[in-house]
Amino acid sequence: MTAEIIGTYAVAICLLVGAGFAMVGAIGLLKFNDSMTRLHAPTKVGTVGIGALLLASMIHSFTVGDGSLHELLIMSFLFVTAPISANFMAKVNIHRRACDTPPEPPQDDTWSTLNVPEADREMASPSVQSPKA
């Protein structure tokens, strides 16, 4: 059993694992019944699935010829930016009141996530407006 055969097996296993994770993420996106719950599946599981595919691509480049670790760049970029975009989408859900909103703050008017800027007050529907504006 040479290193090439072991590498080919590793590529196949990484591909299947990545496909499974990506599928689980998509099923979660489709089947969960709440906006904040739906945020869980693709942002974590889907990212891990694509990370496994990138790992398979790296191992494949090592098995067929001169290897390269370039895919590490994409992998690290995806893993760093996925939580940031998930945080932004959670803020959008809170802002649009698609989920339970936090209780009123003790001192300020309202939370900044729920706040609507001055210029857009007329445009926003009454349910989106801040209470003491």
Add this chain to the structure above:
Amino acid sequence: MSFATQLMDIALIVTFVVIALAQAMSMIRLVMGPSTGDRILALDTMVVNAIGLIVLLGIAQGVRIYFEVSLIIAMLGFVSTVAYARFVLRGDIIE
């Protein structure tokens, strides 16, 4: 053609089909999506799955030119997700 190569070919085909199915399922959520957050999430998932499809194409064809493509799509996807979310949150992308 050894057993390992056959297994990798089958795994490639299975992965192509599964990622394409995942793409179609996020498309369903993009059309259905009751709230704006769901639509942004579905678009973000579709971008991430598109990166996976391009990487798979690179493995299947055995060429290395798809690396830059997927890197640029990853950056573009993150920036567009943040821009869309900020537009909903603040009514403006750059204040």
